[in-house]
Amino acid sequence: MKTLSDSNLVSVCGVLSKEYAFRLCRRPLDFGCLSPQSLITMPTQLEGAMDALIRVFHNYSGNEGDKFKLNKGELKQLLNSELTDFLTSQKDPMLVEKIMNDLDSNKDNEVDFNEFVVLVAALTVACNDFFQEQQKNKGN
Ligand SMILES: [Ca+2]
Ligand SMILES: [Ca+2]
Numbered sequence: 001m002k003t004l005s006d007s008n009l010v011s012v013c014g015v016l017s018k019e020y021a022f023r024l025c026r027r028p029l030d031f032g033c034l035s036p037q038s039l040i041t042m043p044t045q046l047e048g049a050m051d052a053l054i055r056v057f058h059n060y061s062g063n064e065g066d067k068f069k070l071n072k073g074e075l076k077q078l079l080n081s082e083l084t085d086f087l088t089s090q091k092d093p094m095l096v097e098k099i100m101n102d103l104d105s106n107k108d109n110e111v112d113f114n115e116f117v118v119l120v121a122a123l124t125v126a127c128n129d130f131f132q133e134q135q136k137n138k139g140n
Contacts, residue, residue, distance in 0.1 A: 053120060056082055057113050069110035072100055086123065 043051060060078040061070045070078060076096045079087050087095065103115045 053117065054113070057116055061113075066110060069108075069112045070116065071110050072096065075100055075103075075111050083123070 056078070057070070058067075060074045060081075061068055063074055063077070065071050079096060079099070092098070099119065100109075100111065103111045103119055105115055105118075106112075
């Protein structure tokens with residue numbers, strides 16, 4: 001299976017990303033107390049989503065063992081807390097194991113960030129498909 005890090009896009013982005021990532025991480029996250037100056041550096045909606053993705057991952061990956069990877073327990077916690085509806089709508093008791101196996105493309109029994117975003121991308125695509133279907137049915 002081709003992973004995200006194998007793709008040309010990621011290596012192209014990698015060249016540009018150091019400065020970009022630095023700026024993204026320095027941006028204020030507490031939108032409640034912005035000074036006029038910091039408004040200039042407020043992340044766009046998409047940048048905010050990217051930033052949130054990174055932060056959510058690290059909130060869970062840092063709990064046990066390798067702090068840059070999710071073990072099965074950490075993955076389960078993340079899914080339970082962050083994708084509540086997704087998990088509760090599935091009746092399969094082996095679901096976390098199955099997700100883990102599917103995502104773990106390098107078979108080190110952990111889910112790193114590259115592997116994690118595959119899940120987020122797949123769910124986002126599925127949601128978008130649903131959204132488009134709804135729009136079509138409305139005749140828009
Ligand atoms: Ca970990
Ligand atoms: Ca892995």
